[in-house]
Amino acid sequence: MFVYFYDLKPKNKSNYNRLKRVFYYHFNKIRLKDFSFKTKSVLMVDEKYGKLIDGFFSGFKGNIEVYKIRTDDVEQIF
Secondary structure, eight states: OEEEEEEEOOSSGGGHHHHHHHHHHHHHHOOOTTOOEEOSSEEEEOGGGHHHHHHHHHTTTTSEEEEEEEOSOOOOOO
16 A cells, blocks of 8 residues: 655745645545545555556645655554
């Protein structure tokens, strides 16, 4: 599975709300059954969706900072 950490980084502060609205509009259009974990800035998906999610994030290149980790196990503490 892949764990993605992302943060929206608009080019200027006045575009933040527009960027956030557009990002989450398109993000919510991705209907995957295998979303194991999703929070405000962390996403965990099955490896078979890696290219799809990479492509989604690349559409926001220049306005987002994304890190991707490949892992076998994630444990929730609380």
